Amino acid sequence: MTANGSNGGSSIDDLVAQAERLITAMESIAHKSGISVAELKERASRTEARQKRQRHFIAALATSFALILAMTVALALIGVGVQNQAREIEALQGKVTEQALCPLYRQFINADTPAARQMAEKTGQDMKVRDHAFKVIRDGYKVLDCKPPINDKG
Numbered sequence: 161m162t163a164n165g166s167n168g169g170s171s172i173d174d175l176v177a178q179a180e181r182l183i184t185a186m187e188s189i190a191h192k193s194g195i196s197v198a199e200l201k202e203r204a205s206r207t208e209a210r211q212k213r214q215r216h217f218i219a220a221l222a223t224s225f226a227l228i229l230a231m232t233v234a235l236a237l238i239g240v241g242v243q244n245q246a247r248e249i250e251a252l253q254g255k256v257t258e259q260a261l262c263p264l265y266r267q268f269i270n271a272d273t274p275a276a277r278q279m280a281e282k283t284g285q286d287m288k289v290r291d292h293a294f295k296v297i298r299d300g301y302k303v304l305d306c307k308p309p310i311n312d313k314g
Contacts, residue, residue: 262306268297269310 190196272294280290301310 257304257306261304262301265297265301265304265306266310269294269301 277287277290281287298310
C-alpha cells in the first residue's frame with residue numbers, strides 16, 4: 161500500500177527515479193565544481209588526522225602544564241621546609257654559641273693573666289705565638305658577639 165492508499169509499484173518507481181535524479185544532480189554539481197567524492201573523502205580523512213594530532217598535542221600540553229604546576233607546588237613546599245630548617249639551624253647555632261663557645265672563649269681570655277704570661281716566659285714559650293693565639297681568641301669572641309663584651313687589652 162502506498163502513501164496515497166493505492167497498491168502498486170508506481171510510487172516505488174517514482175521514488176527510485178527521484179533518487180536517480182538527485183544522484184545525477186549531485187554528480188553534475190560535483191563535476192562542475194571540479195571536486196570528486198573521492199577527493200572530498202581524502203580531504204575529510206586528512207582533516208580528521210590533523211584534528212587527531214592536534215588533540216594529542218593539546219593533551220600533551222595540558223599534561224605538561226599539570227606536571228609543571230605540580231613541580232612548582234613541590235618546590236614551594238620544599239622551599240618552605242628548607243627555610244624552616246634554616247631557622248632551626250640558626251637557632252641551634254645561636255644556642256651553641258651562647259651556651260658552649262662563648263663560655264669556652266671567656267675561659268681562654270680569662271687565662272691570659274700577668275702571672276700566666278710570666279709562667280709562659282719562664283717555660284720558654286714563644287711569646288709572639290702566644291700573643292697571636294690570644295688575639296685570635298679575642299677576635300673570635302667578638303665575632304661570636306658574646307656577652308659580656310671584653311675589654312680589649314691587646
